[in-house]
Amino acid sequence: MVFKSNNPGELSKAGFFVTGTDTEVGKTLISGALITHLKKQHAMVAAFKPVVAGMDLIAGKMCNEDILALSRVMTYKAREDNLDICPYQLATPAAPHLVAKASGIHLDYSVMLNAFNAIRDKSDAIVVEGVGGFKVPFHDDKTSADFAQDIGLPIVLVVGMRLGCINHALLTVEAIQARGLRLAGWVANTVGPMTLLQENIATLEHLIPAPLMGVIPELSKEFAQVPYNISAMEKAASYLKI
Numbered sequence: 255m256v257f258k259s260n261n262p263g264e265l266s267k268a269g270f271f272v273t274g275t276d277t278e279v280g281k282t283l284i285s286g287a288l289i290t291h292l293k294k295q296h297a298m299v300a301a302f303k304p305v306v307a308g309m310d311l312i313a314g315k316m317c318n319e320d321i322l323a324l325s326r327v328m329t330y331k332a333r334e335d336n337l338d339i340c341p342y343q344l345a346t347p348a349a350p351h352l353v354a355k356a357s358g359i360h361l362d363y364s365v366m367l368n369a370f371n372a373i374r375d376k377s378d379a380i381v382v383e384g385v386g387g388f389k390v391p392f393h394d395d396k397t398s399a400d401f402a403q404d405i406g407l408p409i410v411l412v413v414g415m416r417l418g419c420i421n422h423a424l425l426t427v428e429a430i431q432a433r434g435l436r437l438a439g440w441v442a443n444t445v446g447p448m449t450l451l452q453e454n455i456a457t458l459e460h461l462i463p464a465p466l467m468g469v470i471p472e473l474s475k476e477f478a479q480v481p482y483n484i485s486a487m488e489k490a491a492s493y494l495k496i
């Protein structure tokens with residue numbers, strides 16, 4: 255799977271930048287599902303996240319649930335502290351620029367880009383999970399959308415199927431298009447019961463100018479539990495048409 259880069263005239267390595275209509279819409283689940291697919295064609299598949307906010311004590315170690323889940327499915331073996339796949343790991347689950355400021359940390363954009371480039375060089379394919387929605391700030395000068403633009407991977411938009419998602423999806427598509435970036439496709443992720451679910455999906459299919467890559471049903475508690483087990487990400491992968 256090789257896609258046209260977001261940088262015109264350049265071919266990117268295989269991979270995706272996974273964004274979402276919001277935080278908590280299933281980006282990690284779908285990132286894991288995409289890694290599952292990429293592993294079929296590429297030996298060394300890595301995950302990357304420029305910053306996480308929220309650490310828990312898991313098996314005696316402070317860890318972020320996204321990093322833990324993606325580490326379970328990727329073939330790249332990260333460092334013990336995971337700083338190679340996520341250079342900024344903030345303790346509090348809140349807007350990263352605010353947590354960073356409160357902790358006296360500067361989220362250095364060049365550190366994020368350098369870390370990404372290092373992992374890209376060591377892997378055959380890479381999936382980058384965005385932070386929250388498309389345009390979450392890192393600080394006053396840079397956002398997650400800038401990062402998507404600078405790394406040049408095709409974008410996958412995860413739509414968390416709940417009331418309000420049509421507006422959020424269309425605004426996100428508009429922001430991606432305004433930057434001239436390539437939207438590879440979108441995924442309808444059923445995060446819970448939704449009135450007129452199929453009609454909402456049909457509306458989005460009609461309005462989003464990119465292919466629907468799959469409809470993920472609402473998963474049982476066993477599968478939806480975070481940090482995701484490999485079986486949950488493989489199950490989600492089984493619904494992707496890529």
Ligand SMILES: Nc1ncnc2c1ncn2[C@@H]1O[C@H](COP(=O)(O)OP(=O)(O)OP(=O)(O)O)[C@@H](O)[C@H]1O
Nearest residue numbers: 277278279280281282283386444445471472473478
């Ligand atoms: N298909 C699904 N069925 C049931 N629950 C789901 C599904 N997808 C996601 N969830 C639930 O929604 C929550 C958020 O999912 P996830 O952590 O993957 O979102 P995210 O977009 O990566 O969030 P963040 O912005 O924090 O990185 C989790 O508690 C998860 O269990």
Ligand SMILES: C[C@H](N)[C@H](N)CCCCCC(=O)O
Nearest residue numbers: 277307347348349350386390
């Ligand atoms: C902590 C959370 N799970 C995410 N990683 C960060 C979400 C930031 C959202 C900021 C915002 O858009 O208001």
Ligand SMILES: [Mg+2]
Nearest residue numbers: 281282320383
């Ligand atoms: Mg996540």
